[in-house]
Amino acid sequence: MRIAYFDCLSGVSGNMMLGALIGLGAAPERIVEEVRKLRPGPFELRVSDVRRGPLAAKHVEVSLSGGHAHPHRAYEDIRVMIDRAPLDPRVKELSKRVFERLAQAEAKVHDTRPEAVTFHEVGAVDAIVDIVGACAGLVALDVARVESSPFPLGRGRIDGMHGPLPLPAPATVELLAGAPVYGVSEALELVTPTGAALVTALACAFGPIPAMRLLKTAHGAGDDRPGQLPNVLRVLLGETEGPYDADTVCVLETNIDDLNPEVTAYLAEQLVAAGALDVSLAPIQMKKGRPGTALRVIARETDREDLARMIFEESSAIGLRITRAERMLLARQVEVVDTTYGALRVKVARGPEGLLTLHPEYEDCRRAAQTRGVALREVMEAAREAARAKFKA
Numbered sequence: 099m100r101i102a103y104f105d106c107l108s109g110v111s112g113n114m115m116l117g118a119l120i121g122l123g124a125a126p127e128r129i130v131e132e133v134r135k136l137r138p139g140p141f142e143l144r145v146s147d148v149r150r151g152p153l154a155a156k157h158v159e160v161s162l163s164g165g166h167a168h169p170h171r172a173y174e175d176i177r178v179m180i181d182r183a184p185l186d187p188r189v190k191e192l193s194k195r196v197f198e199r200l201a202q203a204e205a206k207v208h209d210t211r212p213e214a215v216t217f218h219e220v221g222a223v224d225a226i227v228d229i230v231g232a233c234a235g236l237v238a239l240d241v242a243r244v245e246s247s248p249f250p251l252g253r254g255r256i257d258g259m260h261g262p263l264p265l266p267a268p269a270t271v272e273l274l275a276g277a278p279v280y281g282v283s284e285a286l287e288l289v290t291p292t293g294a295a296l297v298t299a300l301a302c303a304f305g306p307i308p309a310m311r312l313l314k315t316a317h318g319a320g321d322d323r324p325g326q327l328p329n330v331l332r333v334l335l336g337e338t339e340g341p342y343d344a345d346t347v348c349v350l351e352t353n354i355d356d357l358n359p360e361v362t363a364y365l366a367e368q369l370v371a372a373g374a375l376d377v378s379l380a381p382i383q384m385k386k387g388r389p390g391t392a393l394r395v396i397a398r399e400t401d402r403e404d405l406a407r408m409i410f411e412e413s414s415a416i417g418l419r420i421t422r423a424e425r426m427l428l429a430r431q432v433e434v435v436d437t438t439y440g441a442l443r444v445k446v447a448r449g450p451e452g453l454l455t456l457h458p459e460y461e462d463c464r465r466a467a468q469t470r471g472v473a474l475r476e477v478m479e480a481a482r483e484a485a486r487a488k489f490k491a
Contacts, residue, residue, distance in 0.1 A: 099242045099243060099337065099342070099343055099429050100239065100240050100243070100313075100336070101241070101242070101243045101244070101310050101335070101337070102119075102122075102239070102243070102244050102245075102334070102335055103245045103246070103247075103310075103333065104118075104244070104245070104247065104297055104301070104331065104332075105247050105332040105333070105334065106247050106249050106297070107247070107250065107327055107332065108250070108320070108325065108327045108328065108329050108331070109249070109252075109288025109289045109329075109331070110249070110289055110290070110294070110296070110297055110331050111228075111289075111290040111292060111293040111320055112228025112229060112232060112290065112292035112293055112296060113157075113159070113224075113318070113320070114293065114318035114319065114320045114330070115228070115232045115235075115293065115296055115297075115318055116129070116158045116228055116231050116232050116318065117155065117156035117157055117158040117317075117331075118155075118317060118331050118333040119232060119235030119238075119239065119316075119333065120145055120156050120158065120235065121155070121316025121333075122235075122314055122315075122316045122335050123239060124238040125238065126145050128238055129143065129231045129235055130143050132185060132186060132189055132231075133226075133231050133234065135183045135184050136179055136185070136230060137179075137183070138179070138226045139162070141160050141162055141223050141227055142160075142161040143159075143160060143161075143227065144159045145157070145158055146159075148319050150322060150328035150329050150330045151327075151328030152328070153317050153328045153330055155317035155318060155319035155328075156316065156318055156319060157318075157319040158228075158318070160223065160224035160227045160228070162223055162224065170216055171216065171217050171226075172216045173197065173201040173204075173213065173217060174213055177197065177198075180230075181194075185230075186234070186237055187434055187443055189233045189234045189237050191432070192237070192300060193230045195299045196229050196233065196295050196296055196299040196300070198212070198373075200269070200291065200292075200295045201213075201215045202272075202372075202404070203269045203291070204217070204269055204272075207268045207269050225292050228292055229292060229296060233300075239335065242343055243302060243343055243345065244297075244300045244301045245302065245304070245305070245308055246277075246297050246303075246304050247304070247305075247306075247307075248277070248278035248280055248304060248305075249274055249277060249279045249280075249288075249289050249294070249297075250279075250288050250289070251265075251266045251279050251280070251281050251282065251288060252265055252266070252281075252287060252288045253265055253281070253283075253284075254285035254286065256287055265285075265286075265287050267290075269294075270289055270290065270291050273291060273294035273298050274289070274298060275400070275403050275404075276298075276399050276400040276401070276403055277298055277399070277400055278304050278305075282326070283326075284325055286323065298400045299400075301400075302346070302347075302398065303345055304399070307334060308336070311337045311338070312335075312336045313335045313336055313337055314334075314335045315332060316332075316333055316335075317331065317332050317333075318330060318331045318333065342427065342428065342450075343427040343430075344424060344425065344426050346399070346422055346423070346425070347397060347398065347399070347422070347423055347425055348396070348397050348398070348399055348401075348402045348420055348421070348422055348423075349394065349395070349420070349421045349423050350393075350394070350402070350405060350409065350420050351393065351395070351418065351419045351420075351421075352392075352409065352413075352415040352417065352419065353382060353384060353390050353391070353392050353393075354391050354393060354414060354415055355388045355389065355390035355391070356414050357391070357413055357414045359391075361412070362379060362391055362393070362413070364412070365408070365409070365412045368408060369395055369408060372401070372404060372408055373397065373401045373405070374395050374397050374401070374405055375398065377393075377394070378392075378393075380392045380394070393409070393413070396423075402420065428447040428449060428455070429447065429448055430445055430448075431445075432445055432446070432459075433446050433488065435481060435484035435488055437466075437480040437481055439463075439466040439467075439477050439480055442458060442459065442463060442484070443458070443462050444456055444457065444459065444485040445459065446485060446489070454489060456486065458478045458482060458485075462481075463478045463481060
């Protein structure tokens with residue numbers, strides 16, 4: 099399993115991440131080809147070898163042609179753009195995750211709903227290229243797990259679309275909720291909203307460099323500016339042996355005995371939509387013999403506060419138990435297979451002895467079954483058979 103570790107000693111931005119991934123071996127041509135499937139507008143990706151202090155690094159600049167930067171784009175428009183584009187399924191999934199996280203942060207800053215968010219700087223072509231390009235770079239490098247160091251935060255002010263803003267920018271602060279940060283003396287924007295969204299949406303752990311066999315290191319360059327350290331993002335690409343993935347998650351639990359079951363079911367749906375990795379409801383017997391429900395939510399560390407707030411707002415809970423747990427996961431990937439019912443996604447996991455476990459994506463199969471007027475299990479079995487044939491070949 100391949101691991102990418104983002105060492106953010108001088109901060110992180112979208113183009114710094116893209117430069118580092120290209121430095122690790124992701125082909126710029128492949129990244130451009132994938133991003134252009136979105137049709138975001140005319141652009142060119144300029145990659146150059148530069149120095150930041152004593153360090154050699156890759157610098158990426160998105161050059162716009164035709165004068166159409168499209169600085170304003172609604173989140174819903176970008177989401178539809180990604181949904182409709184024939185992107186690699188993994189690139190599509192990661193890109194949607196990053197933009198969804200950005201929309202949630204902007205919604206909190208401006209006291210609105212994510213669906214009503216309009217991106218300004220982040221809606222521009224160069225920001226879209228940075229985000230989707232970085233996701234394409236990770237997929238090209240076959241990265242299965244992302245980890246990151248804590249984030250350094252500068253101070254001062256910056257001029258944004260809404261006027262002068264404090265540093266770190268409000269959206270950046272929202273995006274970094276739940277992640278480890280520390281302040282530095284530089285009056286600079288070290289972590290941009292795009293960089294914060296990418297790392298917090300994709301990383302499953304924050305801390306020191308994980309145990310792995312180091313394969314390669316590369317630096318992505320930011321602007322050439324003064325500072326205590328060279329303005330680069332260092333990315334370490336490593337590998338672990340064996341079929342297992344591993345990460346650390348938060349487990350949120352509470353027992354409820356005075357809530358309408360319809361509301362409990364609604365809460366579970368909302369938690370999943372808000373990013374929970376898993377939600378379970380179990381009947382229990384509480385004190386004085388009262389029947390109740392045990393709510394258990396598994397979440398990423400960065401989503402903990404948002405999900406806890408949702409539980410308190412949508413239920414009668416007055417307290418939560420929060421623990422951290424390690425997970426072991428089989429290495430998995432999403433493959434698209436052709437069937438008589440159309441193209442369907444199948445999640446493929448490989449066990450310790452190489453045995454394949456195939457899980458057709460429910461939503462794909464449900465839509466195909468309804469469209470064709472056939473049994474759902476018939477569509478799911480066709481997807482499994484196509485996946486078996488693909489891997490045997």
